[in-house]
Amino acid sequence: MNVTVIDYGRSNLLSVQRALEYCGAQVDLAKEPAEIETAEKLVLPGVGAFADGMAMLEKTQLDRAILQKVRQGTPLLGICLGMQMLFEQSSEGGVCKGLGLLPGRVEHLPMQGLDGEALKCPQVGWSALHFLPAAKNSVLRNVPAGGQAYFVHSYHAVPAREDDRLADVRYGGVRVCAAVQRDNVMGVQFHPEKSGEVGLSILRTFLQSTFM
Template structure:
C-alpha cells in the first residue's frame, strides 16, 4: 500500500529527485505549490530545498507555507526537512546577511568553517560523501535503519548550530569540525545531507520516515 506524503514545492531547488526517491520507497506523493492547496490532515509533510536561506524563507512566506509548516508540526504528524528545508527550521541564518527562520528549533545557521582544525583551508562548499556519527540514539527516528559510519551525500556552505544539544541526531566530521548532519525532536526530523542522493542509506532513511 502506498504511503501518502505531501511535498512542498516553493521554487527552491529541483524537487524531482526527492519525488522519485519517495515514490521508489513506496510513497504516494502529492506536490503543493501554495499553502491554500495543502491539507493539514496530510499524514506526512516533506520540505526539500537547495539554495540560499534568505531566498527560501522569502518564498515560504510569499506562498503561505511558513505558517502552514508551523501548524503542521503542532499536529504531531511526521515532518521532514531536507538541506535548506532543515536549516529554515531554526531561528535565523547568517547567510548573505541576517535572516529569520521558522523558529521551530532554537539555534542559528552559520558558515561551515573555511579551514580544518589544523588551520589548513578546505573545500567550501562542503561537497561529498561523509560517514554519519551518532550524536544521540537513533531508535524511533528516521535513522533507525542506518548505522554509524554509513556514508551520505552533502552539498552545502552553511550548517545548523542547534542551541539544544539534544536536538542533534547525527554529525559528520569535516577535518575536525563536527557538522550537524541530522536533527530530531518529537515528530520533527531534518537532514542536512540529501537522502535522495545517498544511495541505499538515503533510501533507508526515507523508508523509515514513511514508516514513522
C-alpha cells in the first residue's frame, strides 16, 4: 500500500505519516509536482488558514498536479484544512478560491447555538459522528455506530450537494459537516491520526479500497 502525502509547508506531516505507516502503508512525501505524478493515492493534510494553504499550493504548482491526478482517478483524502481546500471557496480572511473539486463553500463556525448560548471557537475536542446514507459505501464504512473523532477547527465546509455528505457532528445543536466523498475525492474535517481506532479504521479503508 503506497500513499503520497502532499507537503506544502502547512501541515502536521509527522503524525499523519506515522498513522499511515501504522496502518501498513509505504509513505512518500511530495514537495514537487513531479513527485505527485506517480502517486497511487494522495493525502492532503493541513492546519492553519485557508488562504495560506492555497497560496502555498499555487506557489509550488502542487494545485495543478493534484487536479490532474484526481481527474485521472487517483484517490485523494483531505484532512482538516485539506478537506476545506477541496471546495470552491472560503470566506476565511475574505473570499478565497479553493481547488474546486467539490461544489460548496467554507464558512466560520456558528457563534451561537440553537439555544441562543454563545459557542466557543475553535471547536476543540471529541464529537460523535452522525452518519448519513452515503457513509455506507464510503471511506467511513468501517466506523462503528457511535464512533467519535477529534476536531480542532474554526471553519467548516458547507457542501452544495447533500449526497456528498457522509457524516455530521452537532455543534451547539447546529449541523456541521464532518466528512465528505464524491467518487475518488474524500475529506474529513477531524484528525483521523488523532482519533484512535475510529481514525485508523478510516485510514485503513482509504488505503485498502479503490474509489471511483
